[in-house]
Amino acid sequence: MSRPLRPDMRPKLSVVCPMYNESAVLSPFFARLLPALESTGETFEIVCVNDGSQDDTLGKLRAFQEKIPGLRVIDLSRNFGKEAALTCGIDQARGEAAIPIDSDLQDPPELIAEMVHLWKKGFDMVLAQRVDRSTDHFFKRKTAEWFYRLHNMVSDVPIAVNVGDFRLMDRRVVEALKCLPERRRFMKGLFAWVGFRQAILPYVREVREAGESKFSGWRLWNFALEGITSFSTVPLRIWTYLGSLIALIAFVFGVFLIGRTLVFGRDLPGYASLMTTVLFLGGIQLIGLGVIGEYIGRLYGEAKARPIYIIRERYDDAA
Numbered sequence: 001m002s003r004p005l006r007p008d009m010r011p012k013l014s015v016v017c018p019m020y021n022e023s024a025v026l027s028p029f030f031a032r033l034l035p036a037l038e039s040t041g042e043t044f045e046i047v048c049v050n051d052g053s054q055d056d057t058l059g060k061l062r063a064f065q066e067k068i069p070g071l072r073v074i075d076l077s078r079n080f081g082k083e084a085a086l087t088c089g090i091d092q093a094r095g096e097a098a099i100p101i102d103s104d105l106q107d108p109p110e111l112i113a114e115m116v117h118l119w120k121k122g123f124d125m126v127l128a129q130r131v132d133r134s135t136d137h138f139f140k141r142k143t144a145e146w147f148y149r150l151h152n153m154v155s156d157v158p159i160a161v162n163v164g165d166f167r168l169m170d171r172r173v174v175e176a177l178k179c180l181p182e183r184r185r186f187m188k189g190l191f192a193w194v195g196f197r198q199a200i201l202p203y204v205r206e207v208r209e210a211g212e213s214k215f216s217g218w219r220l221w222n223f224a225l226e227g228i229t230s231f232s233t234v235p236l237r238i239w240t241y242l243g244s245l246i247a248l249i250a251f252v253f254g255v256f257l258i259g260r261t262l263v264f265g266r267d268l269p270g271y272a273s274l275m276t277t278v279l280f281l282g283g284i285q286l287i288g289l290g291v292i293g294e295y296i297g298r299l300y301g302e303a304k305a306r307p308i309y310i311i312r313e314r315y316d317d318a319a
């Protein structure tokens with residue numbers, strides 16, 4: 001039996017589900033999530049954040065509220081993106097532990113019982129790690145691998161490889177996360193940044209139950225840029241070294257040219273090499289400017305200090 005919650009009660013677990021156009025998966029999702037939660041024997045709430053879906057996700061969630069005690073629905077004013085929706089859900093969670101989970105059943109809810117078990121053993125954060133990405137196609141797997149490698153090479157806080165947002169966080173982790181004010185949120189990085197005692201729980205990632213992935217090609221690329229520029233200034237610093245190296249080479253080359261002119265006299269041809277050098281350096285400088293621009297863009301976004309998300313309506317379970 002599920003344990004209904006009174007509004008004044010603090011549930012033990014808060015499951016946080018960001019949802020964007022997920023009406024097709026809601027039924028199978030709850031059908032698996034509820035038994036999984038009940039098997040933990042703990043009180044729980046389910047915080048569903050409707051991230052500006054264009055389909056009937058909100059209507060269906062409202063209908064499910066009749067049947068599922070402890071289901072809270074938060075409707076955002078538009079699509080703010082998964083990171084923002086997740087932030088909203090975590091902010092709203094009232095439980096002693098928060099568990100973000102994808103609503104497409106790619107994160108198996110059955111893992112929650114084990115997470116709770118580890119949490120009770122004293123871990124503040126239990127990460128679910130994919131041991132097998134065979135459900136992702138080759139390109140996504142490879143690019144993910146490169147991303148983790150590059151990210152962990154340049155960033156101050158390494159993120160655990162193949163760990164998504166699916167995890168259990170103790171209340172103290174949640175409170176720590178709430179103290180991070182950045183607008184542009186790379187949640188995986190933020191989760192890693194706060195630290196705490198972590199346990200890793202391996203699992204096999206399943207295929208999406210229904211509907212389609214919202215992260216493809218370009219969006220993933222931007223997500224990767226976001227991750228790196230959020231947690232590293234190495235791309236900014238590279239230019240000092242690259243510039244110094246090129247200046248040094250230019251100096252040595254200059255000395256060589258002077259020497260050669262002194263010995264062999266003046267020689268005029270050199271148009272091709274001159275053009276190549278000028279264009280090459282022009283390109284390098286533009287890339288450098290682009291990288292600086294990326295960071296200025298981030299500063300601009302942070303300086304505006306707009307809220308991360310806007311709630312249109314909150315449909316609490318008590319309502």
Ligand code: UDP
Nearest residue numbers: 018019020051081082085102103213214215
């Ligand atoms: N999602 C969201 N807002 C968005 C995009 C995605 O809330 O703008 C949610 C989506 O409903 C799902 C989760 O984030 O619950 C993961 O999205 P998806 O399955 O598309 O990503 P993938 O598993 O392919 O990385």
Ligand code: MG
Nearest residue numbers: 102104106208
């Ligand atoms: Mg998915």
